[in-house]
Amino acid sequence: MDYDSDSDGSHISATPPRDPLPRRPPQPPPKPPTSYKSTASTKRSSHLDIIFKLKKPSSSKHDKIEPVPEPEPIQQPDLPSPVGNFPFQIRRPSDQPHPISIGRSLETLPAGFFSTRRASFSKICKPSLNFEPETSPEITAEPKINGSDGLGSTKTCNKKLPNLIRGDAPLPPVKLQKRSEEGNFVRLNFNGYKRKFTAKGKKMNSYSYKSKYFKRSKRRVKSEVDTGSLCDEEGLVSEIKLQSKAEKPSRCESVEAAISAVRSAVSDENLVRLLKAIYGYDLFRDGQLEAIKMILAGKSTMLVLPTGAGKSLCYQIPAVVFPGITLVVSPLVALMIDQLKQLPPMIQGGLLSSSQGPEEAAETLRMVQEGSIKVLFVSPERFLNADFLSIFSTPNSTPNFVSLVVVDEAHCVSEWSHNFRPSYMRLGASLLRAKLNVECILAMTATATTTTLQSIMSALEISSTNLIQKAQVRDNLWLSVSLSSNRMKDMLKLMKSSPFLEAQSIIVYCKFQSETDVISRYLCDNNISAKSYHSGMLARDRSRIQELFCANKIRVVVATVAFGMGLDKRDVGAVIHYSLPESLEEYVQEIGRGGRDGRLSYCHLFFDDVTYYKLRSLMYSDGVDEFAVNKFLCQVFADDTSSHSKVCSLVKELASRKFDMKEEVMLTLLTHLELGETQYLHLLPQLNVTCTLNFHKTSPMLLADKDTAVAAILKKSEIKQGQYVFNIPTVANSIGVAPGDLSNHLQNLKAKGEITYELKDPAYCYKIVKVPSDFCSLTELLTRWLLDIENCKVWKLDAMYSSAVFAVDTCEKTHDCNVAQQTTYLQERISDYFRGDNNLDVLDKMGQNSPFLRADIKVFLQSNSNVKFTPRAIARIMHGIGSPAYPSSIWSRTHFWGRYIQIDFKAVMNAAKAELMNFVGKDAP
Ligand SMILES: Nc1ncnc2c1ncn2[C@@H]1O[C@H](COP(=O)(O)OP(=O)(O)OP(=O)(O)O)[C@@H](O)[C@H]1O
Numbered sequence: 001m002d003y004d005s006d007s008d009g010s011h012i013s014a015t016p017p018r019d020p021l022p023r024r025p026p027q028p029p030p031k032p033p034t035s036y037k038s039t040a041s042t043k044r045s046s047h048l049d050i051i052f053k054l055k056k057p058s059s060s061k062h063d064k065i066e067p068v069p070e071p072e073p074i075q076q077p078d079l080p081s082p083v084g085n086f087p088f089q090i091r092r093p094s095d096q097p098h099p100i101s102i103g104r105s106l107e108t109l110p111a112g113f114f115s116t117r118r119a120s121f122s123k124i125c126k127p128s129l130n131f132e133p134e135t136s137p138e139i140t141a142e143p144k145i146n147g148s149d150g151l152g153s154t155k156t157c158n159k160k161l162p163n164l165i166r167g168d169a170p171l172p173p174v175k176l177q178k179r180s181e182e183g184n185f186v187r188l189n190f191n192g193y194k195r196k197f198t199a200k201g202k203k204m205n206s207y208s209y210k211s212k213y214f215k216r217s218k219r220r221v222k223s224e225v226d227t228g229s230l231c232d233e234e235g236l237v238s239e240i241k242l243q244s245k246a247e248k249p250s251r252c253e254s255v256e257a258a259i260s261a262v263r264s265a266v267s268d269e270n271l272v273r274l275l276k277a278i279y280g281y282d283l284f285r286d287g288q289l290e291a292i293k294m295i296l297a298g299k300s301t302m303l304v305l306p307t308g309a310g311k312s313l314c315y316q317i318p319a320v321v322f323p324g325i326t327l328v329v330s331p332l333v334a335l336m337i338d339q340l341k342q343l344p345p346m347i348q349g350g351l352l353s354s355s356q357g358p359e360e361a362a363e364t365l366r367m368v369q370e371g372s373i374k375v376l377f378v379s380p381e382r383f384l385n386a387d388f389l390s391i392f393s394t395p396n397s398t399p400n401f402v403s404l405v406v407v408d409e410a411h412c413v414s415e416w417s418h419n420f421r422p423s424y425m426r427l428g429a430s431l432l433r434a435k436l437n438v439e440c441i442l443a444m445t446a447t448a449t450t451t452t453l454q455s456i457m458s459a460l461e462i463s464s465t466n467l468i469q470k471a472q473v474r475d476n477l478w479l480s481v482s483l484s485s486n487r488m489k490d491m492l493k494l495m496k497s498s499p500f501l502e503a504q505s506i507i508v509y510c511k512f513q514s515e516t517d518v519i520s521r522y523l524c525d526n527n528i529s530a531k532s533y534h535s536g537m538l539a540r541d542r543s544r545i546q547e548l549f550c551a552n553k554i555r556v557v558v559a560t561v562a563f564g565m566g567l568d569k570r571d572v573g574a575v576i577h578y579s580l581p582e583s584l585e586e587y588v589q590e591i592g593r594g595g596r597d598g599r600l601s602y603c604h605l606f607f608d609d610v611t612y613y614k615l616r617s618l619m620y621s622d623g624v625d626e627f628a629v630n631k632f633l634c635q636v637f638a639d640d641t642s643s644h645s646k647v648c649s650l651v652k653e654l655a656s657r658k659f660d661m662k663e664e665v666m667l668t669l670l671t672h673l674e675l676g677e678t679q680y681l682h683l684l685p686q687l688n689v690t691c692t693l694n695f696h697k698t699s700p701m702l703l704a705d706k707d708t709a710v711a712a713i714l715k716k717s718e719i720k721q722g723q724y725v726f727n728i729p730t731v732a733n734s735i736g737v738a739p740g741d742l743s744n745h746l747q748n749l750k751a752k753g754e755i756t757y758e759l760k761d762p763a764y765c766y767k768i769v770k771v772p773s774d775f776c777s778l779t780e781l782l783t784r785w786l787l788d789i790e791n792c793k794v795w796k797l798d799a800m801y802s803s804a805v806f807a808v809d810t811c812e813k814t815h816d817c818n819v820a821q822q823t824t825y826l827q828e829r830i831s832d833y834f835r836g837d838n839n840l841d842v843l844d845k846m847g848q849n850s851p852f853l854r855a856d857i858k859v860f861l862q863s864n865s866n867v868k869f870t871p872r873a874i875a876r877i878m879h880g881i882g883s884p885a886y887p888s889s890i891w892s893r894t895h896f897w898g899r900y901i902q903i904d905f906k907a908v909m910n911a912a913k914a915e916l917m918n919f920v921g922k923d924a925p
Helices: 044-052 059-063 185-196 206-227 233-242 245-264 268-279 288-296 312-321 333-341 358-369 380-384 386-392 422-427 429-436 450-459 487-495 513-525 539-550 584-591 609-618 626-636 652-659 663-675 700-706 708-716 728-735 739-751 775-813 819-834 853-863 871-879 905-923
Strands: 301-304 325-329 349-352 375-378 402-407 440-445 467-469 477-483 505-509 530-533 556-559 572-577 601-607 647-651 681-695 718-720 723-727 755-768
Touching (some): 268 288, 268 312, 288 301, 288 312, 312 325, 333 349, 333 375, 358 386, 375 380, 380 386, 380 422, 380 681, 386 429, 402 422, 402 429, 422 663, 440 450, 450 467, 477 775, 487 513, 513 530, 513 556, 530 539, 584 775, 584 819, 601 775, 626 647, 626 775, 647 681, 652 663, 652 755, 663 755, 681 739, 708 723, 708 739, 739 755, 775 819, 853 871
Parallel strands (some): 301 440, 301 467, 477 601, 505 572, 530 556, 572 601
Antiparallel strands (some): 647 755, 718 723
């Protein structure tokens, strides 16, 4: 089984499968679905026939151009009507052809399965501003691309569409910040971009960097204006370059005047003036004005807008109006960099990330302290750093006080989301208020179920009245799905047929890294320019591919989930899912990369049972048993109570193998021990704790006489091959200093030529606050919590799979089903899901038993009698999942590896438990 997925479970690394398909032992007939009867699941072969052997439509029917009905509105009870409130509204021309007859076979796909080309759509803002005449949306037709069949409207837009974002729309004017003519230069400079432009090892000064930068940009301005694609740093600088110098003062003044107007009165009119002055847009999109006003009123706000709806603007405008700093917390460095690049030039931004060198970070902090940064992007881990927090614990009169904290991708706060990050637990409102002295918090996400929303809002103390939520899927995304037994071939056929054939830019999403390479090669072999993209690639190569894609030099990017977050390429005409996403949230996020220019984007999902089974097994890769949690807790609190003020450490790799627990899971547990109901410990930044040291100038004994740290090192070290090996926190504790101070001291000694040393073994560091009085109940509580998270992940995958099956089945039952209908089915399904409809039909596809399971486990145990197993470890092997203590590099060699992938994991675990008891019983004396 292939585990190079970039999914949440991607940290599980394992080798590719020995066999592409695990051999299946003979099984009793599959259990009928309990809650939802699916044609796809019960009659798979016949379903495939229907999907892929579509009788050819008669030519008359084929030629007939039928108008496509408007998709049904998505209803979301208790919330404003989503369709009415979509930030984008699409009006189809009455004469636009939609001969969309659902493609059950891509081979015989009728020419008009999908609409024939990308129509242009205007997006209008809700008429919340009564002083601006409402602009009626009209259709603009695009010239025929790539031999399009010529069907479609040729209406042109003869009115100015102020809020229209299209690839070919004129660029909005952008003004320069008066204070700094460098525009984004400063921001990019201190985030490592300077190195990128240094010539042959020589550091360039700001001037040469800038001029080279501009020279490069100049060459590109034309093509980018042509394509309307401005999503790389050069594009951004190009925009700046387009401003004539003479215009700068008056424009800057107009921004400043607009800011002061908003500061004196937060009216719709003043805010629209500011919007125009900063971005050149005439109207706010749906939800933006409401959110900005709420934030400017100092109210913490929960904002749920679809991807590409313009959430960033909702914190950028308050950032320029508020006197202090806006801190934006983002989960990924790449995302922070993209967002930083997308800041308008007059908003000075910066970022702090672990990938920066100390000098760069210090420079950023210096600028923060002097108040020259308005928007600072940070990772949640930064909140572990006491020095960082101390910068902001200042009175509101200093330039570096925090006016607003923005929690981007706020679903990461909730363990019930598709992408829970333990470090986000650190962003609880009480903590933010205590440490940063901040009153106003803005939480933003595009994908959150009602349960997730409730947990975010409770963690961040956001009142339910301050929730702004619009539909989670844009109306300009056409959704279709098909069950495929040969996804590669089917995808090629899809891409060679209309409308995918005409799409200028396409993203293909895969689950596993290896798939991306194979597929991109296959596409290239078939004359489709494609490149793969995944987190296993060098950062440099990844950003190059993103740049080329944005500049329309690559048509197709075949990527894992690692691609897309923060990508603001407007004209992605199609998004194809080669693999089933792990949840509807992931699906919605990924299709959200399409059609950001408001034009139709076609999103097709291929699914198959093999991928579903693989993914379902992966969902169990984080699980832990109660006794492992108990052992883990015993180790965490191994030091006695007298060590409370001392720093403890847990070497990640060793502990991970010892407890057969992934590092991410250990961090989740530690974070819970810090931020749960009772605080048991205080987490510190992670460190490399093992030091291997050599003395050079002075003899160790002599040096120890005048240096207490060296004396302690000699006392606490083991000598291995003439080198002193010691644990940094242990030595630091023994002399009563912080591990960081000891590291600095070692650096000084190194600088003097006294020593050289190497650090290794990244470890979690913490101080014990309170030793639990009842380990058993704490163990039980934590295990149940982790189990609930695991069940939630499995349910999300089942809901995704069922939705795909549901769409195919429902379509099959409909005569002459078409894409518009599939779009509607999927939209309804997504809407039910996000509304938290617990009655959502979910397929139960997993087998519960196999006559050979117990016998196979028995043979497996006998042939590995020298190894200790737990039921979970056996179930993982039978499901083809590696774990820290049973890595796939070793265990994938057994022929039982992944054999029972179609039997429910828990059923395999129960069988393993029974067999283990027999086995141990027999062996017992
Ligand atoms: N009022 C507006 N009028 C026109 N364009 C806008 C408006 N607001 C935002 N945009 C543009 O929409 C695009 C998407 O905005 P943004 O990146 O903020 O979306 P997002 O909601 O954060 O998406 P994602 O969730 O994918 O990150 C940007 O190019 C932005 O300039």
